[in-house]
Amino acid sequence: MAKRTYGLDVGSHSVKLVELSGDKTGVKISNCAVKEIYSADQEFNLEGPPPRQVASAVKEVFREMKIHPWRARNVNASIGGPYVSVQQVRTIPLAPEEMESSLAFEARKHLPLDESEAILDFQILSGDMESSHMEILLTATTQKTFSSFVNMMKEVGIKPRIIDAESLALVNSYLLTQKVEPEEIYLFLEIGARSSKLTFYGSTDLFFSRDIPFGGHHFTEDIRSLRNLEYGEADRFKKENGIFFEAAAAGANGQPPGLSIKVARKTAQQSLVEEIRRSLRYYTKETGRRDFQRIFLAGGSALIAGLDTYLGQELEITVELYDPTDQLQLPVGFPRQLVPQLAVALGMALRQD
Ligand SMILES: Nc1ncnc2c1ncn2[C@@H]1O[C@H](COP(=O)(O)OP(=O)(O)O)[C@@H](O)[C@H]1O
Ligand SMILES: [Mg+2]
Structure with missing residues (x-):
């Protein structure tokens, strides 16, 4: 079998x-x-x-x-x-016996506190006791x-x-x-319900992953306040009509569609775009890389019709549904x-x- x-x-x-x-x-x-x-x-x-x-x-x-x-x-x-973090960290060369305690300190910087200890897993990406530094992929949770x-x-x-x-x-x-191209930076945006996770991977470049506190729940909240619905109704509405229905109904002329037409405050998708831009800028500042080819869109909220196109237009990067x-x-x-x-x-x- x-x-x-x-x-x-x-x-x-x-x-x-x-x-x-x-x-x-x-x-x-x-x-x-x-x-x-x-x-x-x-x-x-x-x-x-x-x-x-x-x-x-x-x-x-x-x-x-x-x-x-x-x-x-x-x-x-x-x-x-939010209590799970994966980060690439650069440290001075660490001997095996001091790894755990030094990295626990490092992990704390990336994890919100919940009164419990950090637990760690790590992988040495490059460097040893003879090198000037070590690159370590550190996974931590509480x-x-x-x-x-x-x-x-x-x-x-x-x-x-x-x-x-x-x-x-x-x-x-x-x-x-x-097939992984050695030079390419791969970006994954996973939009769940509570938050979204943006991850940068390059086989020879910095691994970086960040939790962005906007996701499907926030799209539903926008619909709820816009249309005065109960939460469950708003969620159903979202699954049937997506989040770009207002613009579609109004026949928006080439403008990126969104709930912004009626909602005075920023929409969840606008906030999401802003946070992604910030992360892209951060990654460029850290690595000098800005040649992002495309973003793979994953998570349940990737199923929202037109979200890939909207993000692509706003970020000026190809965004494709991940498969x-x-x-x-x-x-x-x-x-x-x-x-x-x-x-x-x-x-x-x-x-x-
Ligand atoms: N067909 C759909 N259209 C729009 N939103 C959807 C659809 N299917 C799921 N979602 C939304 O995706 C989110 C769930 O995605 P998922 O990746 O499973 O989240 P999590 O990993 O946080 O549990 C919810 O906000 C849900 O409303
Ligand atoms: Mg998820």
């Missing part, structure tokens, strides 16, 4: 599960499921969903795919949110975030093989399926339009080590 591996992505709004099966003929996405954590009319909570609902959504994705979580070996799970995630998995009955950060999973979904599945086999009827939302789970499922 073909070997199966699973990638599980527990987000702020929905849970995604991807099953891969591999044999001589190649790798196939043999199954997938997406379950929303919130019920239809329940309001989104920026502090995170009720843990019990998270656990039941995780159970449901397994149930939908007819898998017993405790029987599934090879489950790789991603962990994300003990509290990590324990509650592990406890939730335990409750569901999952023994994860690998737990890794979301932004690395997304980059891995590319590295493990596509790294060209080397994978897909079953007949596979919901290809969900690939951007499944990308993190796919990246986790592809991990072999």
Whole structure:
């Protein structure tokens, strides 16, 4: 029987599960499921969903795919949110025994405090004791975030093989399926519900990842205030009509469409654009690179019609819906339009080590 591996992505709004099966003929996405954590009319909570609902959504994705979580070996799970950070840091040469404590100090600079210890994972990218410095890829989270995630998995009955950060999973979904040009800077924008994650990857350039506090929830909030709707209604409206309906209805003449016509304050998409611009400027300042070819758009909010075009026009960079599945086999009827939302789970499922 073909070997199966699973990638599980527990987000702020929905849970995604991807099953891969591999044999001589190649790798196939043999199954997938997406379950929303919130019920239809329940309001989104920026502090995170009720843990019990998270656990039941995780159970449901397994149930939908007819898998017993405790029987599934090879489950790789991603962990994300504001308390998870992945940064490339430059340090003086560190001996193995001083790595942990020096990096814990470094990690603290990138993590919001939640009264618990930082836990770390790191990878030396370049340098040794003889070099002038070391480049280290540092992944950090807080003990509290990590324990509650592990406890939730335990409750569901999952023994994860690998737990890794979301932004690395997304980059891995590319590295493990596509040809990587050594000179290119790859940009990934994953727009979830609570926030968006912008990640820069270059095989010889700085890895940089940043959480931008605007996402699908903020699009829904704009619609709610604009149209005086309940949260659930606004969310449904968003999924049916997108967020550019006002401009479309008015037949905007070449202007970037948006809710800005009626909303006096900045719209979520304008704030998002501003924050992306800031990050692009920062990256250019740090590395001298400004030759960004394109941005891959992922996450559930990537499914909003016209968002890729809007971002492309505003940022003057090609923005394309992320789909790294060209080397994978897909079953007949596979919901290809969900690939951007499944990308993190796919990246986790592809991990072999
Ligand atoms: N078809 C769609 N059209 C517009 N927005 C969508 C659609 N599907 C999902 N979303 C939005 O995407 C967000 C969820 O994306 P996801 O990447 O799963 O988030 P997270 O990883 O934070 O759980 C929600 O805000 C949801 O409303
Ligand atoms: Mg997500």
